[in-house]
Amino acid sequence: MVAEARDDVIRRKTDCQLALFLMLFCAFAAWRTTLIPASGTGTRAGPDFFPWLAIIGIAVLALALLLRGLRTSPRPKPEAGAGRIGYGVLSLFAVLMVAYAATFERVGYLPSTIVMYVIGMLLLKERRVVHFLLVPVAVVLGVYFGFTGLLDVYLP
Amino acid sequence: MDISPHVLAVFDPEVLWTIALGTLGGIVIGALPGLTATMGVALLIPLTFGMAPILGLNMLIGIYIGGIYGGCVSAILLRTPGTPSSAATVLDGYPLAQKGEAGKALGMATIASFVGGIIAAVVLAALAPQLATLALKFGPAEYFALAVFGLTIIASLSQDILKGAIAGLAGILIGCVGADPISGISRYTFGISGFASGFAFTPALIGLFALSEVFSQIEKILSDRVERMKVSGIWPSRADLKGSLTTMVRGSVIGTFIGIIPGTGSGTASWISYNEARRTSKTPEKFGTGHMPGIAATESANNAVCAAALIPLLALGIPGDVVTAVLMGGLMIQGLAPGPMLFQQHPDIVVGIFTGTFVATIFMLVFGLLGIRFFTQILRVPRRILTLAIVVFCFVGAYSINLNVVDLYTMVGFGVLGYFMHKFGFSQAALCIALILGPMAESNLRLGLMSADDNVGVLLSGPITATFLILAALSLLLPLYRSYRGRRVAVAAQ
Structure with missing residues (x-):
């Protein structure tokens, strides 16, 4: 039980770090998406429509991941990696x-x-x-x- | 019309021998990572030029059926999908191999492939023209709804729904790399010409599943945690077969239905079938841990696609997937134009192809079952040698598709990504599904919006579209409801 709880805490802390990484990635992807030129394809859904959909989705979910990670405390340091x-x-x-x-x-x-x-x-x-x-x-x-x-x- | 002479023509020893050779060759090609059924058919089309149509075409169909089946061999034994259509087989096949039940997993895959192939072949023979007409009703809105339905699989596949959804969205974003499918504008290519048409799918898949597993194996070898995989039995038990029968039949029907819709392919069919098997199972938590019905679902569906994809090809002249597009070339070099007139002008060829599909499926069963003992010997090779041999196969497979070195970097990149995804609990399967279905959803949504003047209501109001969207909503909500109910039960029990 103790080991399970410790693993859970480690996982949650990793989730926070992953969420921050994902947010940075979203910022980078958003910057690159602004460079996609708009084109007259006859619809409001241009070439940047799906990328924005994915980026906003990842950012929102990363925020959720961060909040989930933050709810767990205290956070003991993970054991020095055997690997x-x-x-x-x-x-x-x-x-x-x-x-x-x-x-x-x-x-x-x-x-x-x-x-x-x-x-x-x-x-x-x-x-x-x-x-x-x-x-x-x-x-x-x-x-x-x-x-x-x-x-x-x-x-x- | 008396069709018996055309049927009997396939049982000529020369034709049987050719089909057998094609099926065996297809299994070998399919089992090698990176070598797809499409490549096998394309490579051997020139050989059929000098053959009689019934010989040449049935040999190609043998390669097609054998190639799609063969993909499961490396998927189960090495966690390396031999073909994209067997990617879903990895989920339950490899855990079974790790438990020492590789033989049984291969046996189940072979039987499921046979059942899927035979059911679709019956449908092909009985209903080809009628079903092809139904497939023609699919426009951009229907394809978009089908893709959305497929994407909802992610919810039920992911143990952690949040991370599964992130992986799926990342897959959609990665699928956007390359030229925009509507306007042709480059997206996220960073000026690298090799990415102009996006990431090559098969190298990406090889990296995501196979190379990432190589990294995991290295980690185990270095920490002396590597277990030598035992191999026991080649036959699934009676209980396994009984427990998977409904799944097999359902997978066959799904594969047949998906197969007749042009442009969808066996990869989509196997994921949708897997999702349905899991969604309707009384023990969905067993899926992904080495559960026989998981293999039955994917393998019955992807092999059902083989025969079903021939339906629009033969009846309408529209190839159902990439392999049948190449097969169309095989028909044309024989001077045959696929389409409604083929049934009237060359009934011998049509009946010969129908019969050849049955025969090739039977050969696949025989070779598959006979080959299991041989295939499983791979697991007896020492881990260090095997791990690096897989690397060699990954590189050769990824390179030989387009003879493009950029594909090798793609594979390595996806390998590293897959390793970290696995490490941090993100579903590689979710990313894979989104890579397949994301571009399909995007191009069809935008095409549909263009034709509906941006009116989403008009776009999504058709009966087929509405059915798929309702199924998608159910597929998304049921796992959430189950999880909510599970928590309530747990709280009540405390």
Whole structure:
């Protein structure tokens, strides 16, 4: 019961932070929406009609989320995350994904994918050489021949 | 007219073999993330050029049916919808796989797909011209009302309605990125030409469900919380089947109805069917936790769309969805013009297609059930290797749709977004539904307002529109009423 109550409080506090983030996002989106030129489409519902509908809706609901979060008190500090190292690796993994996307076409499927796979295995703490070197090569080549040879799908 | 020779023509070994090959190929294509039934049909159309019409067209229909079914395999096993139409299957399929019941989930999906396919094929054979005429009554107002009805699914799908609604509205806003569907004005593209036509849907979906799951899996691997998924049984129990029968039939009817409305597609059908199954269930809280009727609802509906989408194509010459639009090309390269005259001028082809749809659905059942043991072997692969292999499939799948590197960034972006949404309790499904239905609602509302001189009352007064809007209001209010009643009961019990 105590753990449940603590989780609930943590969730509520996170809700407040999320609500503030959403409001900032709405402000940004609203600014971008003012840049959409009005056009004569023959109806009052122009190209910015649905965006405004969504933005106002999100802002109102974010306010509701904030109020819901504020109603819970007091707020004990959440425990230091057991996954701090995990978040670091996750961030690195996200960077790896962006780098993989950037090199996929420029460098080509085979080299970029093999490098991504090996780095990925190392980030996942795989230290057996057979696993982090040979498995990637086998999987990447298998996918390559499956897609290009059997399914006739172009890969760079 | 004696149609038996045209029916028997499909049972020629060469035709049967071709349909079997098409269906098997379709299942493989559908199971690979990013490779859709549309792509499978488009890739193989040139092959059918030299074939007899009955051979070529039935092979394409086999790929279509197999492709839509195949999407459930990766949706259940890897939380990666193979095709957009199987996105809703993820909700209950993957939790079942996590419980070690992947085989049973696949079995249920196969049987539901078969039931949906057969029911729609019966409707196709019996009522094609009549139903196609009904579909023609759909104008912008009706499409808008249908989209609104679909969007109300969000209320019943979200455990936290507030966050579900925020996710849905965010989906609508994200759906606005790109050229405005009416005026062509660019919105939120930041000058990037790759976003001119909006975010590519399938890469976005792969990111939202599959790549976000990769991030979650990495988190589990790093904290040693990863459980090796067990695989047991391939047959849903008699009780599972009995409990899902009504849902399957309802899903088939919904899929058939949605399928005959041009431009809606199997993704919409499966979400609406899922919502109806949940809304009418005595245990709605079990949906999303690995509940068999959840799979039965989505898979029966999306496979019913296959045969149903052929109805407007064959009877009116209007494709029911993207795949049938490509199939139309297949008909045309055979020198056949789909439409009412096709029934009079080429009854052999029409009856051959009807019969081929039945046969392909039966092959789908056979290959699906035989393949379950093979499919589930995927779960025995060590988690690290599998997680990174999914990344490779995500990238290859997302890239191969348009051969556009912008789609890869889209996928990564949606992957990160999906991970945080999952982490903070926002429904990814709500965002996905809004991505599908938001643009449909927007363009049809504005088209409708243009034709009704901005008079909302005139726009929304048609009988079909009013029916959908009433259903939407009920769909929205019932979960709220249930939640209110639940709270009252809890208070009374205290």
